[in-house]
Amino acid sequence: MSKRVISLMMVVMLVGMMLAGCASKPEPAAEPAPAAEPAAAEPAAEPAAEPAAEPAAEPKSELVMGMITDTGGLGDQSFNDSAWLGLEEAEKQFGIKRQVLESQSADDYSPNLVSFAEEKTDIIYGVGFLFVEAMKAAADQFPDQKFAIVDSSGLEKPNVAEIVFAENEGSFLVGVIAGLKTETNKIGFIGGMKFPLIEKFEYGFRAGVKAVNPDAEVIVNYADSFDDAAKGKEIALVQHQAGADIIFHAAGGVGAGLIEAAKEEKFWAIGVDQDQSHMAPENVLCSMIKRVDVGVLSVAKSVVDGNFQGGTLLFDSKNNGVGYSDKAGNLTDDLKAAADKYLEAIKAGTFVVPATEAEFNAFEAPSL
Template sequence: MAMKKKLISLALAATMLGTMLVGCSKPAEEGAGGTQGEKVIKVGMVTDVGGINDQSFNQSAWEGLKRAEKDLGIKAVYRESKQDADYVPNIESLIDEENDLIWGIGYKMAKDLKAQAEAYPDKNFAIIDYDYGKETPKNVLGVTFKAEESSYLVGLIAGKMTKTNKVGFIGGMKGPIIESFEYGFRAGVKEANPNAQVTVQYANSFTDQAKGKAIAKGMYSNGVDIIFHAAGDTGRGLIEAAKEENKYAIGVDRDQNYLAPENVITSAMKRVDNALYDITKQFKEGNFKPGTTVTYGLAEGGVDIAPTTDKHVPKDVLDLVNSYKEKIIKGDIKVPATKEEFDAMMK
């Protein structure tokens, strides 16, 4: 009997000790790179209507976030928008899933993202291609690019390489962002070749490949031999037309040479991927600064021409482009981003 009581006492003591050890221990949390005790940062992005596979703007953003997931150990997700009405439910979905940082990709969702940021002041947001100025919510970071600078450089290339003195520009939808591509391009063309004419047409869509192709075919039939686009997925129609007509095209946002290696002679790259990566890294390290807007230009590595440019562009033209690039970085040249600035430069 005494032995039985002793065994019971030992069992009770072991149970109590186990309970105390569990109570004193801290459960390990999966973290970046498998680090214990470090919270996994969740970052989500909402695409613009071009979609995640637009070979351009949205795809570049997702590539940057996926790179951050690989290098920084964050958890990356996206919600794809097929129409403007999808912005709010997609943002709300990422809020409900308790993402720590939520990205809006594109100026078209500026109003909706701002409303959600104000409704959820404890959440952090960032938006590509929009500056709220004095109305920037305290939990939102705006990110803009000097797209006119890379557009100027590809304009120099188009101006030097055209054989007909006729080049074209296809825009997605009119607005300050796309117009900065247009007027930067116009300025570069005119600087390189004052005799060149620039034909401009807007598709009023970032998703209509058929319309982009039809516009490009029309331009090519009228003697245009090089066309630059800033039209998202619509621009893929231009590239298809360039292949069929054996003409030149200039891509945008990403290096689009792979879509038509013999026809895409350069691309005006806007490093949305770098912006998402850099700012997500800042967020993870506690250096995120909402309530402001940051701008990426040539000097910051936010825009440039494509690395495949030397496949088709002669060395003397590349040397010219590089010399102008240095002038822009030094501030010797202020590239126009609006019609008013362009007109003033031409005078």
């Protein structure tokens, strides 16, 4: 074999060995790459990105109550605060969220009702008889919205619950107490605004005084306000100077002025709607209780239970919707016994407590 042939054979063998070595050596591109891992690692493939998981798309689970105050506002330690306590209790018992809008004037009633309705609030309360016209309009504008009004009836709207009270009955009881307690035979009454509702307080109170002390005089004045405490104090001082040693009010925040005057001049005041003895424990004789909180809570429960209905809900002596309280302990046993005796007679239907001037003028005190 020639040298040339041997050289060619060696070249061929070297080339073959190189090709074989190249074919057996793994290239990096042939290894499994990270991009080949499951697509679940990609953010775009996460289920949370789907629209159905957005909070806004979940069904509403929390009920919301909206309360609109009258012009007395929260902090009156009377009517509005009592309603707010009812919503607080509903929040505790049923987990219903509560919200409030305070009215600075009657012009705020309609806008506040509409505001809550447009938010689809589950139940909207208008606290006070002055809401009547605004409530009627809102009930018609939002027929599927649930409303409640405190202290008014006769709206005849299927979506409005009407929470009313026998204020004359509770006022009668504190009238009995005042008539027996007075030493001057002069007693005062301060009303907020002269409307039939407030006159129920007046004539019930006067009837209670008359039942036990027909010789006593009841001095009556109206403040034309539910929030002017200074006016309440001014009226109270005038009545006290005229001889009144006990003064009862049905005037919301105006009553704070009465109680301040009673504390300064050392005479007796009678609170209203809720126990007000904490404002002046030594000068608030007792309080006429009007369970606005119970009425508000009752309607809230009907919404939770799914059996809300429009129409009138009456809270009176028979269902403990009205009464009197003595948290400060200023009433003697004989005063409480007398009030309780008349309370049982009212519950039994022995007599009817006057609510108007005509009924008061015709009223003859029962002999118990």
